[in-house]
Amino acid sequence: xxxxxxxxxxxxxxxxxESLPDLLNEFGFxxxxxxxxxxxxxxxxxxxxxxxxLDVAMPGMTGPDLQQELKVRRQxxxxxxITAHHDETVRPHLLxxxxxxxLFKPFTDTDLLHxxxxxxxx
Amino acid sequence: xxxxxxxRHADGMSRPKESFIPELGSVVxxxxxxxxxxxxxxxxxxxxxxxxxxxxxSGDAWQMAIHPEDLPRLLECLRSSISTARACEAEVRMRRxxxxxxxxxxxxxxxxxxSGTVIKCCGLNWDIEDRKRGEELLDLAQKAARAMAFxxxxxxxxxxxSPEQEALYGLPPGTFDGTYESWKKLVHPDDWPGVVAxxxxxxxxxxISAEYRVVWPDGSIxxxxxNGLMFFDDRGQPFRMVGFTADVTRRKQVEEELRRxxxxxxxxxxxxxxxxxxxxxxxxxNQPLSGIITNASTCMxxxxxxxxxxxxxxxTVRRTIRDxxxxxxxxxxxxxxxxxxxxxxxxxxxxxxxxxxIALTLSELQSNRVILKTxxxxxxxxxxxxxxxxxxxxxxxxxxxxxxxxxxDDRPRQLxxxxxxxxxxxxxxxxxxxxxxxxxxxxxxLFEAFYTTKKDGMGIGLSVSRSIIANHRGRLWAxxxxxxxxxxxxxxxxxxxxxxx
Numbered sequence: 001x002x003x004x005x006x007x008x009x010x011x012x013x014x015x016x017x018e019s020l021p022d023l024l025n026e027f028g029f030x031x032x033x034x035x036x037x038x039x040x041x042x043x044x045x046x047x048x049x050x051x052x053x054l055d056v057a058m059p060g061m062t063g064p065d066l067q068q069e070l071k072v073r074r075q076x077x078x079x080x081x082i083t084a085h086h087d088e089t090v091r092p093h094l095l096x097x098x099x100x101x102x103l104f105k106p107f108t109d110t111d112l113l114h115x116x117x118x119x120x121x122x
Numbered sequence: 123x124x125x126x127x128x129x130r131h132a133d134g135m136s137r138p139k140e141s142f143i144p145e146l147g148s149v150v151x152x153x154x155x156x157x158x159x160x161x162x163x164x165x166x167x168x169x170x171x172x173x174x175x176x177x178x179x180s181g182d183a184w185q186m187a188i189h190p191e192d193l194p195r196l197l198e199c200l201r202s203s204i205s206t207a208r209a210c211e212a213e214v215r216m217r218r219x220x221x222x223x224x225x226x227x228x229x230x231x232x233x234x235x236x237s238g239t240v241i242k243c244c245g246l247n248w249d250i251e252d253r254k255r256g257e258e259l260l261d262l263a264q265k266a267a268r269a270m271a272f273x274x275x276x277x278x279x280x281x282x283x284s285p286e287q288e289a290l291y292g293l294p295p296g297t298f299d300g301t302y303e304s305w306k307k308l309v310h311p312d313d314w315p316g317v318v319a320x321x322x323x324x325x326x327x328x329x330i331s332a333e334y335r336v337v338w339p340d341g342s343i344x345x346x347x348x349n350g351l352m353f354f355d356d357r358g359q360p361f362r363m364v365g366f367t368a369d370v371t372r373r374k375q376v377e378e379e380l381r382r383x384x385x386x387x388x389x390x391x392x393x394x395x396x397x398x399x400x401x402x403x404x405x406x407x408n409q410p411l412s413g414i415i416t417n418a419s420t421c422m423x424x425x426x427x428x429x430x431x432x433x434x435x436x437x438t439v440r441r442t443i444r445d446x447x448x449x450x451x452x453x454x455x456x457x458x459x460x461x462x463x464x465x466x467x468x469x470x471x472x473x474x475x476x477x478x479x480i481a482l483t484l485s486e487l488q489s490n491r492v493i494l495k496t497x498x499x500x501x502x503x504x505x506x507x508x509x510x511x512x513x514x515x516x517x518x519x520x521x522x523x524x525x526x527x528x529x530x531d532d533r534p535r536q537l538x539x540x541x542x543x544x545x546x547x548x549x550x551x552x553x554x555x556x557x558x559x560x561x562x563x564x565x566x567x568l569f570e571a572f573y574t575t576k577k578d579g580m581g582i583g584l585s586v587s588r589s590i591i592a593n594h595r596g597r598l599w600a601x602x603x604x605x606x607x608x609x610x611x612x613x614x615x616x617x618x619x620x621x622x623x
Contacts, residue, residue, distance in 0.1 A: 015413030015445050022438060023416050026423040084408035105412035109419035 005050035005120055009033040010040045010066065011082065012058045016105075020053065027113055037061035041069065049077050051100075051119040056083035056090065067097055078119035082107065155248040156216075156226070158184070162204050162240050173247075178219025189215035189223055196228060203230050204240045213250065225254040269368035272350070276302060276361055290346060290367055292338025310335035310343065312491060315534040319493050321360075324352045330365055333374075333488075345374040381489050406452040413445035470509045472549055473498040473541055479516045480539070483524075487537065490524050497540040503616040505549050507594045512614075515587040515598070519553040519610050522583065526557025526608065533606065544613050548596070552611035559608045560600065568600055587612075 007029045009020045014035075021031035032049075034040040038061055040052075056063040063081055070077060081094050081102040091102045101115035150157050151171040158181055159168040169181035177187040188196055192214035203210035209231045215223040230245040264270055270286040285295035291308050298304060309317055313334035320332035330350040335343050350365010421438040424431035476498065487494050520537070527535040538554040560568060569588045584598075591598040596614030603609055 013409050013413075015410060015441065015448065016416070019413050019416040019420065019438070019441055019445075022434065023420040023423070026420055026427075082412075084405045084412065086404060086408075105408045106415040107412070108415065109423075 004028060004030045006030045006032065006045065006048050007051050007053060007116065008040060008045055008049040009053045010035075010037055010058075010063070011053075011055040012036060013055070013084075016055070016082070023109060023112070027109075027116065029116070037063070037066040037069075040066070046075065046077075051116055052077050052079045054079050054081050056081055056094070056102075057085060064094065064097070067094075067099065071098075080112075080115045080119055153246070155246045158245045158247075160200075160243045160245070162243070164200070176216070176218055187217050189217065191215075199228070200230055200243065203232055204243060207232050207234055207238065207240050213254075216247065224249055224251040226250060264366075267366065267368060269366040271366055272348075272363065274300070274363045276363060287367060290344070290369055291336050292340065292342070292344070308336050310337055312531070316491060316493060319534070321352075324363075325360060328352050328354075330363060333370065344369055345371040378489065381486065403452075407449055410445040410448040410452065414442050414449070417442040417445065467506050468509055469504050470507050470512060471502075471504055472512070472551060473502055475509055475513050476516055476539060476541060476551065479513050479520065483517065483520050487520070487524055490528065490535070492524050492527060492535045492537050495536065495538045497538065497542075499540075499542045502541055502543060502549055503547070505594070505614050505616055507614065508590075511590045512594070515590050515612065516551065516553075518583040518587050522610065523553050523555035523557060523608075526555050526559070528557075530557055530606075546615075548613045548615045550611060550613040552609050554603065554607065554609040556603075556605065556607040559602055559606060562602065569598070 007024050009017060009024075009031060011017055011020075011033070012035055017033035017035060021033050024031035029050075032043075032045045034043065036058060037054075040046065041061075052066075054063045054066060061069070063083075067079055070079075079099045081099050082105055083090070083102065084105040086104050094102050100119040103111055103115060153170065153172065156173040156176055157168075157170040158166055158173060160166045166181040166184050169184070174180060177184075179186070185193060192212075196212050196214050199210040199212040202208075209229065211230075212228045214226055214228055216226045217223055226247040227250045228245060228247045230243050232240045233242045233244060235241050260271065264286070270284060270290055272283055272287050274283065283298045283300070288295055288298050291298070293308075306314060317332055317334050320330065324330040328351055330348060330352055333345065333347045335345055337343055346367050347370040348365060348367045350363055352360050353362040353364070355361045417438040421435045421442070424435040424438065476496075480494065480496065484494070520539070523537050524535075527537070533556055536554075536556045538552075540552045540554070542550050544550045569584050588598045591612045591614065594614040596612055598610070598612040601609050601611070
């Protein structure tokens with residue numbers, strides 16, 4: 001059983017689901033990828049997740065929808081949003097709702113690591 | 123002299139005096155007017171048969187036949203005629219035998235003896251009721267239409283403008299000297315070329331139709347709309363202009379507000395659609411870019427590890443390559459989207475398509491003070507293509523031409539749209555302006571995306587236009603004019619199947 005923190009990636013984009021877990025492993029985290037918010041909510045990994053890397057725009061339940069749903073379920077998982085829409089007006093809204101960070105794709109590995117470290121700070 | 127007492131000479135009425143040739147009495151009776159003679163003291167000593175028939179009584183009670191409101195004016199006129207020995211004219215209402223009043227013109231002519239003393243006054247009253255009614259109707263029509271009639275004999279340089287017409291130009295009554303030069307000074311200098319163009323047009327068609335601003339002496343600006351007819355002398359020179367002028371300032375203000383609102387709307391729509399387009403392009407491209415950067419970062423870390431994870435690195439490179447292709451696919455899809463392979467093909471009558479675009483842009487062109495001329499060739503072959511796309515190109519060329527003349531103030535802003543058949547059987551449309559033109563070495567840049575010479579231009583119009591024309595198997599090009607300005611033309615081949623049909 002690993003003691004490394006688990007980072008869950010929720011993104012409908014396959015190349016993100018393929019590439020991010022490897023990078024997260026290189027950072028020293030465990031990683032699980034999910035193609036939708038619904039899939040993540042239904043999984044057993046929810047309770048073990050230390051941080052959520054969450055896409056904003058997805059078919060079905062969106063990233064902000066999942067953020068609200070987790071609030072309702074009183075699941076206090078730190079969330080780092082990742083989005084390909086460079087909309088500066090969305091970011092403050094997401095942060096106000098409690099997100100740790102909102103990264104615009106493509107982001108650098110150091111920006112990601114910095115956001116994760118902030119999220120996992122006790 | 124006494125005109126005041128109609129009863130004074132009640133017994134003095136007579137038939138024509140013996141000095142008349144007998145037949146002359148019949149002639150006088152046959153005249154289509156009321157004939158009378160009076161002595162210098164005002165006693166009417168003769169009236170003809172028409173007079174008696176109209177009034178129903180004889181001339182001694184003549185003052186009874188004049189409308190009380192008009193009588194003082196007539197008496198004054200007659201008094202001055204007799205005292206000065208000059209003819210006089212007046213317009214009065216006369217009571218008919220049945221009590222109805224009709225307007226008459228009165229002309230009194232004094233007769234003098236050898237010493238120059240007035241011995242008699244001869245007069246003729248003729249019915250002008252119809253003319254008066256016409257004048258009244260005209261007056262009412264003018265008031266109703268808020269328009270003023272003008273009847274201007276251009277070459278005679280006489281003030282033929284009514285005071286109301288002068289008022290439209292802010293002039294005090296009677297101060298317009300009737301010369302072309304004076305008129306020109308009243309018209310706003312920016313609008314004068316348009317007025318001249320309208321007059322030129324009137325010389326060809328005889329119809330005057332112009333809208334222009336005038337500057338009042340107080341500096342205020344008013345819009346006038348003039349419509350009328352031009353008449354020509356034997357040498358074909360215009361000598362008379364008749365018509366109506368109306369103040370259309372309010373309408374113009376509303377139109378201007380409308381135009382501005384429409385422009386703002388169009389701009390917002392353009393910015394929004396471009397913004398939406400940019401966002402979707404960015405999103406599509408950012409996804410694979412994100413994969414590439416993440417994979418490359420992972421690859422670097424794997425190779426830097428001790429020992430290096432070569433197998434893992436190989437996998438990330440494979441994914442990097444795949445995401446690179448994915449980005450490239452996005453671009454290809456975008457290009458396909460813009461080239462619009464699914465464009466509809468229909469039979470297009472280019473002249474008709476052009477006229478529709480002109481109709482859409484006419485008010486915009488006019489408010490930019492652009493003088494539009496069209497030379498659309500008869501018997502232009504039909505072409506096969508996407509009508510809406512071709513109209514977008516025409517619209518784009520018209521807008522560009524109009525924009526290019528925005529800063530032109532020292533010459534007419536002329537825009538010529540021409541359609542003609544190409545030497546090789548294709549159809550050609552060209553848009554010629556008298557604008558700022560372009561530098562020859564920048565000719566090719568004109569058609570590049572995001573290249574613009576306008577301060578608020580996006581620089582996509584011509585590049586999109588060129589790709590649309592290329593999809594019609596045609597070409598779009600620019601050329602400099604001999605004079606100022608540029609000409610943009612496109613030609614597209616005439617479709618064989620269309621031609622055969």
